[in-house]
Amino acid sequence: MLRVGINGFGRIGRTIFRSNLNRDYFKVVAVNDTNPDLGNIVYQLNYDTLYDSLNEKFTFENDYMHNDHNHVKVFHEKNIDEVDWKSCGVDIVIDASGILENVLKAK
Secondary structure (H helix, E strand, C coil), rough: CCCEECCCCCCCHHHHHHHHHCCCCCEEEEEECCCHHHHHHHHHHHEECEEHHHCCEEECCCCEECCCCCCCEECCCCHHHHHCCCCCCCCCEEEECHHHHHHHHHH
């Protein structure tokens, strides 16, 4: 299965992540977001005002968010080229940050 990283975990990044939970098109193994508060990131994933609450809630520990079926490494880098995607075995990165420079810097 394709191993994916998501750069930018705002509205668009979370929507991509959530929509894949029910479809399993790929496996999200890493997320990068500049928000340093992992508790807040997980809360926003679990409870979305537009898409409702997740049935199977995520929790967090150290630099990971997880539930029974997913274990996702979370980075907090400003620049996409500073994220160690390779350490997570990422095959492809979806940039949902909206920052053009991140696309241009992608390796």
